Amino acid sequence: MKVEIWSDVMCPFCYIGKKRFEKAVNSLGMEGDLEVIYRSFLLDPELATDPNKNVTQHLAQKKGISLDEAQKLNEHVSGMAAEEGLNYDLENAVVANSRNAHRLLHFAKSKGKQAEFKEALLKGYFEEGKNIDKMDVLKSIGASVGLSEEEVGNVYNSASYTEDVIRDIQRAQQIGVQGVPFFVINEKFALSGAQPTDTFKQALQKVRTEE
Secondary structure (H helix, E strand, C coil), X not given: CEEEEEECCCCHHHHHHHHHHHHHHXXXXXXXXXXXXXXXXXXXXXXXXXXXXXXXXXXXXXXXXXXXXXXXXXXXXXXXHHHCCCXXXXXXXXXXXXXXXXXXXXXXXXXXXXXXXXXXHHHHHHCCCCCCCCHHHHHHHHHHCCCCHHHHHHHHCCCCCHHHHHHHHHHHHHCCCCCCCEEEECCCEEEECCCCXXXXXXXXXXXXHHC
16 A cells, blocks of 8 residues: 655644554554655745744744744644654744755655655654754764765755655645645545544555455
């Protein structure tokens, strides 16, 4: 069974959805039955990386709301994350463009390390306050999952895998993806958003039965 997941490294609901999906897979004992592919999606393609701005400030500016309101939104999503065993630290998360991280996710896929790299990127961004647009940070995250720092640096300093990112985004547009996370199972069954674990279980069981 093939599962394609469109998501962004800087999307708080994508990490929550990932954990819920993985819980569903584990509870059904389907770990060995799935090919999971992470597809690129840029929530804010023109975002300028700014290590001096945290996500609360960015959210307030982007949505035109007060810092207080943005803080409450982040506290709400952090509470959701905590229920899935995640320890979000959004006050220290670095506002960063994720395009380079997405190119490197395609590189990691070519090395059979995409799932590990995706998890490390999300953890780095949401829990560890890492700048996921900085080459040295990406090299370190890559090395932590067994990727060559030199190769990561070479990809970062080139245009490699740019077309792969563009193709993922174009395909998302073609199939009507409005937001992420977005899950497509066997190219026929789609789920949008960080659905409850039981919803993921029902979808996986339905497709498994039909196939």
